[in-house]
Every structure is written in structure tokens, then in C-alpha cells.
Amino acid sequence: MKRLPWLAAVVTLVLVGGVLAAIARPSPENPRFITDDQGRALILHGFNTSGSTKRDPDSMPWIEEQDVENEYRLMGTNFVRFLLQWSALEPAPDEYDEDYLDAVAERVSWYADRDFHVLLDMHQDLWGQSITAEGNVGNGAPPWATHTDGLPVAEQEQWELVYLEPGTMRSFDHFWNTTGEHPELMDHYVRAWGHVAERFADEPSVIGYDLMNEPWGGTLQGPAFERGPLAELYRRCIDAIRGADEDSWIFVEPQAVGTNWGLPSALPHLADPRYGEPRIVYAPHIYPLPMDLGESYGDDTSRAWIDRSVDLWRTNVQATAERLEAPVVLGEFGLDTTSPGAMEYVERLLEVSDEMGAGRAYWSNDLDGWGPWDYGNGGEDISPGALVEVMNRPYPRAIAGEPLAVRYDHDTLTLTVSFAEKSDEDVTGPTEIYVPEDRYPGGGTISSSDPEGAWTAEWDAERSVWEVESDPRRQEHELVITPPS
Numbered sequence: 001m002k003r004l005p006w007l008a009a010v011v012t013l014v015l016v017g018g019v020l021a022a023i024a025r026p027s028p029e030n031p032r033f034i035t036d037d038q039g040r041a042l043i044l045h046g047f048n049t050s051g052s053t054k055r056d057p058d059s060m061p062w063i064e065e066q067d068v069e070n071e072y073r074l075m076g077t078n079f080v081r082f083l084l085q086w087s088a089l090e091p092a093p094d095e096y097d098e099d100y101l102d103a104v105a106e107r108v109s110w111y112a113d114r115d116f117h118v119l120l121d122m123h124q125d126l127w128g129q130s131i132t133a134e135g136n137v138g139n140g141a142p143p144w145a146t147h148t149d150g151l152p153v154a155e156q157e158q159w160e161l162v163y164l165e166p167g168t169m170r171s172f173d174h175f176w177n178t179t180g181e182h183p184e185l186m187d188h189y190v191r192a193w194g195h196v197a198e199r200f201a202d203e204p205s206v207i208g209y210d211l212m213n214e215p216w217g218g219t220l221q222g223p224a225f226e227r228g229p230l231a232e233l234y235r236r237c238i239d240a241i242r243g244a245d246e247d248s249w250i251f252v253e254p255q256a257v258g259t260n261w262g263l264p265s266a267l268p269h270l271a272d273p274r275y276g277e278p279r280i281v282y283a284p285h286i287y288p289l290p291m292d293l294g295e296s297y298g299d300d301t302s303r304a305w306i307d308r309s310v311d312l313w314r315t316n317v318q319a320t321a322e323r324l325e326a327p328v329v330l331g332e333f334g335l336d337t338t339s340p341g342a343m344e345y346v347e348r349l350l351e352v353s354d355e356m357g358a359g360r361a362y363w364s365n366d367l368d369g370w371g372p373w374d375y376g377n378g379g380e381d382i383s384p385g386a387l388v389e390v391m392n393r394p395y396p397r398a399i400a401g402e403p404l405a406v407r408y409d410h411d412t413l414t415l416t417v418s419f420a421e422k423s424d425e426d427v428t429g430p431t432e433i434y435v436p437e438d439r440y441p442g443g444g445t446i447s448s449s450d451p452e453g454a455w456t457a458e459w460d461a462e463r464s465v466w467e468v469e470s471d472p473r474r475q476e477h478e479l480v481i482t483p484p485s
């Protein structure tokens, strides 16, 4: 991609300056957290798995079970955004491929056996493979649901521009019923989600469903799209899922364009008909515009623009999460790990998601220079890349209370976890903190603000996790973990 620093600066200045004036306002921290069946707040930390799914003949990621084991051993992750393909799920109208779902379920079990939380992501990019005859550009929707009306779709040097191709625009316009000619498409999509929910409703490791990856409104953009057909799709999918699964969390994304850069979303509040607290999660992505334009975090001027974009993104994400009354999971963040300053950028986003109390999934677990692996010999030789050390950081997997703050100081390797007792709810089980054994032999040193003898900490060497039982008589607790003193 050509470097256009002056354009990056001008465009970002306009975006950040203009929108900050209109939108920026202090907003309360993340109003809620995703909780497990013991009422504990979950901090989700993991990867998108994987980009390779888009081109795999079976629509499966490249990973095998040993790769899941390696990921846990090397990085202690507890979350995976697992890519699904509608085209594999429903190869013909109302015909579901149960072998495909069996293959998904097998991979879910690999993660379940290691206490991961699995988010099933109905992934699309550029609508679907059959927007071009070669089938090598888009992914997601099946051919029978793709109506380009014969309009052209030319491949582009920058893949994103294919979203603007007439045939791609038409395919989306038919799906959102902007044309009024194919209302059946959204019907099928909604029923497909209902079928997936029926299949995984009783799988406790499936934490939830991400209804559509990076939605694109075609000729309908911005609030007209997000508050119109996108919200309609979400409401219908929520109802279909709740007809089969009362308890999983339902993840909704804003339109990608603009919000990936930090601009505000107009997504409206979405009701959850389940009995009890709503379980809707706001799941935006972040790809700062200066980086999309080729700037790197290693350049001081660009880093300043990127940091301002990240701050804008955070402000607007928290405003939308407040409106949705939803916890936040950063569904995608990532970059070319060989670019200058790449690891500092990742550290910054891990810090921001910690401060927001947000989960996060790095894009992506692939052998492609963005992922955590160095690889050679056609992918046969895989070894940990630079990203592994950055992602392999101590973090609280589950917090037995209401999180107040999670702070990791990578200079002193000190993790601080503060949380309050939740008097109004039953919370059972320990606070679980993953600590990488390599830099914290034996789990390092752990301390609590609770009185001596009123709290306990057990080191589970097999999982590399501290299990902490705190003093219920204390309203607030602060745990501090450092390398062995």
C-alpha cells in the first residue's frame, strides 16, 4: 500500500478534530461484563481463528488440536473468535450441512477441553466467494444467496475497494432488501443462526454468537443502515437464537467503515427477550485509519495520529456500549507484526482493552505475518514469533466480583486486579489469574489487600493459574502479582 503521510495526517485531523468536537464526552466505564455460569466476570483474551478458513475447501481453520494446546501453553489464552461460513453451513436453501457443524463441534471441543470460551463468528468479507467467477475474493455467503445481477466485480490492488464494485454493492442491496427483490435472503440468514444456536445451546464452552462480521450496507450507509436493516437483522437473529438458546451471549457489530477507524456508530439499543439480565455484547473492531493508509506505529508523527485514533475509538465505543447497555469485546485488532512499532501497538491495545474492561481477540491466528507464528518450509516449521511474548501476559481469566481495574505494568511485570463484592448476586468460585510460568516461576509472588489469613491463593501449575478465594467480609479487594521476590 502506498505511503501517503500527508493524506493520513489531513484525513485523520479532519476525522479526529471534527468528530471529537461533536461526539467526545466522558462516558462511564464499560457498564457491564460478560459473566460465566458462576457469576464471575470474564476477561476474554485470545485470537481470531482463522483467516485461513476463508479459503479452506472445508471452511475450517488450519489449526489442529495440538495447535490449540500450543497456543495455551505459550500464551495462556482463554478465548477464540472462531470463523464460520454461511456457505458451508447452508450450501442449498434450507439444507444445513450437519457434517460441517460436526467439524465445527470437534474444534470447539479442542478449546472446551482447555477451558477456552468460543465465540462463533458468522464471517463474511465482500459478501461471498461467488461475487467473482474465480471465487478468490469474497467469503461468507453461499452462491445461491449471491445476486450480482451480472454487474461487474473487478479485483482491486486494495481488497477493500471491491466492496464498492457494482456487483458487490448489488449483492448487499439484495440482502438488506434495499432492492425489495430478495426478502428471502435475510429470512434464510436468520433461520441459519437459529439452527446454529440449536446445535450449540448446550455447549457451555460456546460463550456466544457474533451475528455478522464487519457489516456493509451497500448503497445504504451510516445511521440509515445501522438503525434500519442492520438493526432489523439483529433483532430477528436475537429472536431466532433465543428460541433455542436462552443463555449464550449475542455479539453485535457496527458497520465496519468508519467505526473501525474510531468514528461513532449509530447502532440502537437492542432488546434481549431472555428472562433475566440482557446478554447482548457490543463487538467493534479497530483498525486506525493512518495504519490503513500505510503509516506505522514506529514513526513518531504517525504514532501520535494513531494514538488519537485509538482514544477517539475508545470514547465512541464506550458511548455506544452505554447506549446498548452492553459489555464490550474488541472483536478484531491486528497488524503486520514486522512493521515498525508493531509490538508497542499491540501492547497499547491490550492496555486500552484492560482499562475498558473489554475482552479482545487479535486478528489473527494465521501463518501470514500478522499472526503469532514464525513459519517456514511451507508452514511445516512453526515457531513462536514476536507476538507470542506480548500476548503471553498475566491477566485475570475470571473475576469473582465486579471488576474495578485491571492494570499490567510491562516494565515491572506487575499485574494489579481490583474488584468489589457483588452483594446483589451469587458469585461462586475463585478469581482465576493466568500467569506465565517463564517470567513468573511458581506463579511469582501474589498479595492481597485482604487481611492475612482471610484469603487464600492456590497455584495450579498445570494450568499456570492462581485460584484466589477472597474475604467476603471485605467490600473491595486488590490482588497484586509480581515476579518472585
Ligand SMILES: CN(C)c1ccc(C(=O)NC[C@H]2N[C@H](CO)[C@@H](O)[C@@H]2O)cc1
Pocket: 125, 160, 161, 163, 213, 214, 215, 216, 256, 257, 260, 287, 332, 363
Ligand atoms: C469498505 N469496507 C466495508 C471495509 C473496508 C476495510 C475493512 C477492513 O480493513 N477490515 C479489517 C480486517 N477485518 C477483516 C476480517 O474481518 C480482515 O480481512 C481485515 O484485514 C473492512 C471493511
